[in-house]
Amino acid sequence: MKYLFAIFFITLCNAVNAAATRLHLFKDTAHAPADTDTVARQQSISIGVNYGSDIQFFGRTGPVKYPYASGDAIYNFKSGFFVYGSAVQVFGYTPVVDEVDLGAGYLFKYSKALTGTFSYTRFIFTKDAPPVIMSASSNDINFKNAFDWKFAKSSATFDYLFGDANDYFITLSTAKHIETSWSIFDDKDYLSIDPGVSMIIGTQNFVGRYSTLHPQHLYYDNSVRGLDIPPYFHDYDNGKFRMLNYSLKLPISYNRPHYTFEASWKYSIPVNVEGALKNRHEVFFNLTFFYLFFK
Template sequence: MKYFCLLLFIASSSTLYAEGMDWGLLTGRSHRLVADTDTIIRKKSVSVGVSYGSDALFFGRTGPIKYPFLTGDVIYNSKSGLFVYSSVLKVLGYAPVDEVDVGGGYFYKFSKAFSGAASYTRFIFNKNANVIKSASSNDINLKNSYDWHILKTSVVFDYLFGKSNDFFTTISNSKYFESSWSIFDDQDYLSFNPSFNMILGTQNFVQRYEVDHRYQHVLPPSIIEHIDPAAARRNRRFNMLNYSFKVPVAYNRPHYTLEASWRYSIPVNVEGTLENRRESFFNFTFYYLFY
């Protein structure tokens, strides 16, 4: 199998995902978008990337309006498995910088089939940031993956804390494959990694987001006047939050990858005034690897 990125677990999935963290150049799970077609290798390296997303998705939830965005990511990977990373997010049409993330962690591998990573991320938001993720400021993430050959199964645990506290479990089943033929020369190839994903968790962040931002958005008075106080209690329940299908297609060369992906998201057990519905998301990612 051909190599071009040292580490991924996404959040990023999420996620950014992490969609989800779909974790920038790390997780492939939500909140910021990254290539899902990477292969893990153990080398000292630096990866830099830029992504475009059609809407900000955070653990299966979106805001009341669409927030298309750009992100820039950088990650340093050591041979020992330690890594540090940072990301900058800009929602198009809003503040110059809406969010800066910094974090680090450790990648481990128990066998050829079983690997994982543990990490911590700090989210720093512009005071006027409107993305739904802004209700949280810290994330502790643990991801384990097992390759059954027929499918690869990943289970990701997240604990988010700050203005709201939430627990999430993301389960993904994916199948990676790549072309046996080249496009322009013998140094390039296409790769695919379709996946089916489920997110379970609490959603206290939804209630916190409503408290922080409801008056900045145009909501019908009938909704504001009839907000159910019991919704805050229901948000504490550990429920199924989202199902999604993701189909990424990537063009790869030894040092860089260009990927386009489509995700179809099916939110369930939606609480509060967000009124999330089924939605398609389109993401484009480019990253370059130095090693």
């Protein structure tokens, strides 16, 4: 009964934008068609690049920071289907591409305020890829939901991750979209701010599996006698459904009709951290640029 509200919220909200993909490739603004309308009425292609200060996976990070860059693309069909792909390069490692993500999904639109997507993503890691925390899972089934309250937009997302570890997650978030009434260079550009809060509830079997596969990457200190070897990892109760993370996010975007440049900061508060990962509060920084083509 502890998480009954979260489950009820998932059932109530039957939708989200097709921008549910990694780069948020569309924006709901007064200056451009809503992403749901864009997908339903015409074909479109979006491409983007992204820089991130560290890799976070459902509220968890590894004991080593992994700054990265990625290139992403999404193709939307008039029918509501979409396909997408992403290539990720972690800085400081030999492979030009460390990870490739491929996926497909379908957009549901029940009303102007209520939308949803269902998608599947496959994570493919190269042989010499760094041991990032997400590498214990290679598949994701995602059902994301959103409701536009006009004064803010709330979303609820259910994820089922499977591979070397199987996990379930529910992510609840609310964001407020604010845009300027004035332009910067001409009458076709504007700034937008989307402050938001979110929380993640779920299991964390991937933490135990990661620790089993990569014990050499767990937290230890060569300068302290007795801590110069990786500690023994206790599996605890990683299969228990519990709160994993709270976060505050502040994205600031420069927008034009076909492209957006965004800088965002996220303050992450991990809770119920299991094992030897030693996750602490952390600030993440991302820079994103994406361009939208219409067909």
